[in-house]
Amino acid sequence: MSDTTMEMRSDREIVISRTFRAPARILFDAWTRADLVSRWWAPKSHGVEIAHCEADVRVGGKYRYVLRKGDDEFAFSGTYSEVTPPTRLVYSHVFEAFPDSPVTVTVTFEELDGETRLVAHEVYPSKEALAGALSSGMEHGMRETMDQLDALVAVLL
Amino acid sequence: MIAETMTALAEPNRFRIVELLRDGPQPVNDIGQRLRMNQPQVSKHLRVLKDAGLVDVHPRAQQRLYELRPQPLQELDQWLARYRRLWDERFEQLDELVAELTRKNQPTSRKKRK
Numbered sequence: 001m002s003d004t005t006m007e008m009r010s011d012r013e014i015v016i017s018r019t020f021r022a023p024a025r026i027l028f029d030a031w032t033r034a035d036l037v038s039r040w041w042a043p044k045s046h047g048v049e050i051a052h053c054e055a056d057v058r059v060g061g062k063y064r065y066v067l068r069k070g071d072d073e074f075a076f077s078g079t080y081s082e083v084t085p086p087t088r089l090v091y092s093h094v095f096e097a098f099p100d101s102p103v104t105v106t107v108t109f110e111e112l113d114g115e116t117r118l119v120a121h122e123v124y125p126s127k128e129a130l131a132g133a134l135s136s137g138m139e140h141g142m143r144e145t146m147d148q149l150d151a152l153v154a155v156l157l
Numbered sequence: 158m159i160a161e162t163m164t165a166l167a168e169p170n171r172f173r174i175v176e177l178l179r180d181g182p183q184p185v186n187d188i189g190q191r192l193r194m195n196q197p198q199v200s201k202h203l204r205v206l207k208d209a210g211l212v213d214v215h216p217r218a219q220q221r222l223y224e225l226r227p228q229p230l231q232e233l234d235q236w237l238a239r240y241r242r243l244w245d246e247r248f249e250q251l252d253e254l255v256a257e258l259t260r261k262n263q264p265t266s267r268k269k270r271k
Contacts, residue, residue: 004248006241011167014240018248022255026262030255040250043243 012124020118024111027118028086031107032057042067059083063091078102086111093122101125162229165209170194171202175211175225182215182224 004018020027030036038053048069055063057080064077075096082090087109092102106121166172173192177183183191189199203223206212210229215222 004241004245006237006244008237011163014237016241016244018244020248020252020255022259026255026258027251030251030258036254036258040247040254043246044250045246 009121014122014124015119016122017117017119020116021114022116023086023114024109024116025086027109027116028089031109031118032083032089034063037065041065056080057083078105082106161209162211162233165205165211168202168205170198171206174199174202174206178212178223178225182222184217184220184222186220188223 004016006017007015009015030040032055034053034055037055038050041053042048042050046069048067050065051068051073052064052066055061057063059080059082061080061083062077063080064075066073066075068074077094077096078092080089080091082088089105089107091105093105094102102125104123104125106123108119108121110117110119166175170192174188177188177191185196185199185203188194188203189196192199194202203212203214207214210226213224213226215224
């Protein structure tokens with residue numbers, strides 16, 4: 001199995017990818033079905049476990065994953081805006097501690113010869129960043145966003 | 158700070174300056190010539206890069222030489238590495254799960270049907 005690759009595509013985009021030796025429909029299920037997500041989404045070696053996992057996988061449907069580390073719980077949720085099994089998914093992703101900073105995630109599953117390349121493209125919010133303007137508003141917005149991701153990673157690892 | 162580094166690098170011309178300085182320290186004039194920017198522009202961008210800790214200035218003879226400081230880029234790299242480790246672990250777990258699901262899906266279902 002190939003290694004995870006991660007690339008910063010701009011100041012607000014991260015692209016994560018990996019190839020799995022499995023058909024796309026199985027990966028799509030594993031990525032979306034709550035009973036399956038609960039088996040891989042928590043970084044277990046860091047003492048994090050899934051406390052709760054639900055997902056209504058259709059356009060406009062919502063999901064909510066709750067992680068537990070010790071006595072603390074961290075909830076992540078979002079809404080699906082595109083559901084095209086088994087090739088493409090688009091949804092928002094919110095760390096509920098920072099509800100104003102939804103990340104837009106586009107996941108594609110590309111099957112070739114029994115292997116599937118999974119690419120998750122995460123776009124962090126900041127209109128100003130999109131315009132490429134360096135207003136103080138953007139600096140503020142981006143700082144919040146990046147702090148959010150940083151906080152999130154710190155919480156999980 | 159990661160956010161300052163990213164803000165400074167977000168501007169395409171500043172990113173080009175950082176890329177150029179990877180080849181070694183350069184005076185303002187050379188940076189301007191090689192990137193086809195006028196000196197006030199270059200100076201403005203260098204000031205932002207300096208404030209973000211991405212470059213240092215060293216006087217040499219009549220010139221001021223701009224040099225890349227690796228620390229902020231290393232911090233950014235470390236920050237990304239942490240996020241990558243999180244996904245690495247998730248993907249390891251996902252890998253095991255899909256291998257199990259794939260096994261269940263193919264030979265066993267055929268066996269059951271016999």
